Amino acid sequence: MAVTFSDIFKIAFAIILPPLGVLLEKGCGPDLCINILLTILGYIPGIIHALYIIFKY
Known part of the structure; x- marks a missing residue:
C-alpha cells in the first residue's frame, strides 16, 4: 500500500484530533460515531481506531 500525501495529513489529524481523521477518511457514519x-x-483508543480506519481504507 502506497502512502499518499493526503494520507500524511490524515494521520497527523488522527493523532491530534482522532474524529477529524476518521471524518476525512470515511465521512459521517458509524465509524465516526464509534471514534x-x-x-x-480515552484519547489513546480513539487514536488507535482512527489510525486503523486510515490504514485499512
Missing part, C-alpha cells in the same frame, strides 16, 4: 465515543472514553 467519537472511543475518544471520549
Whole structure:
C-alpha cells in the first residue's frame, strides 16, 4: 500500500484530533460515531481506531 500525501495529513489529524481523521477518511457514519465515543472514553483508543480506519481504507 502506497502512502499518499493526503494520507500524511490524515494521520497527523488522527493523532491530534482522532474524529477529524476518521471524518476525512470515511465521512459521517458509524465509524465516526464509534471514534467519537472511543475518544471520549480515552484519547489513546480513539487514536488507535482512527489510525486503523486510515490504514485499512
